[in-house]
Amino acid sequence: MDDQLALRIRLFREGGQVKPEVADFVTGELASLQAEGHTVTEESAGMLTSHLMMALTRLLDGAPIEQFIADDQVAAELAGQPEAVGRARAVSARAEKDLGAALPESEVNFLALHLAVLAQRPVS
Template identity: 60%
Template sequence: MEALLAQRIRIFVESGQVRSDIADFVRAELDALSADGCVITEETAGMLTSHLLLALTRLRNGEPVEEFRADDIAAAELADHPHAVRRAHAVSVRTERAFGSPLPESEINFLAMHFALLRRDTP
């Protein structure tokens, strides 16, 4: 993993914002994306990393997760990226196995948008 992206995760853990098991889960997800050919750097995946770290922390703490309202443009974007939607659903399944609760549909949609953008930005 790129040093800057690893540092981002480390800062979340060391500041007490994120538990180490959540950081490990996110690292594994980033490694899987990299293995699938996505370029995973601070620039391409920094926002995805922060979002997933905090979403999983909110889920684990029983706090509300981000609301994602799919307007027509976002819905069309997701329709054009079924792989991103499938990946987001798979993350939710792994989240349920690891932490006991799946991600809500609004969070799955938000992750799918991140994955679609990541795929778009990978040469």
């Protein structure tokens, strides 16, 4: 993880926008992606990081998570990305186990889109 992405996480944590356990969980997920050889930087994973931290925080706070207007379209785009969908489901399962917050299907799909984009980048 580069310094800019670490700074993003630190600002979310120190600013009180996310719970410390959420920041720790997301940091662990990013470390796993990096350990697999993915390039995990502010440029490649900044939006993924922010989205996952905010979604998990909203779930833990009991706030509603709105469904995407184009859920069917997103699911269709992901049809050719089974690895990204599988990883997103695994992240959701770990979030439920570790944090008590399972991502709804629309959030799993959105996370899968982020992961599909990350997977298309050259492996370091």
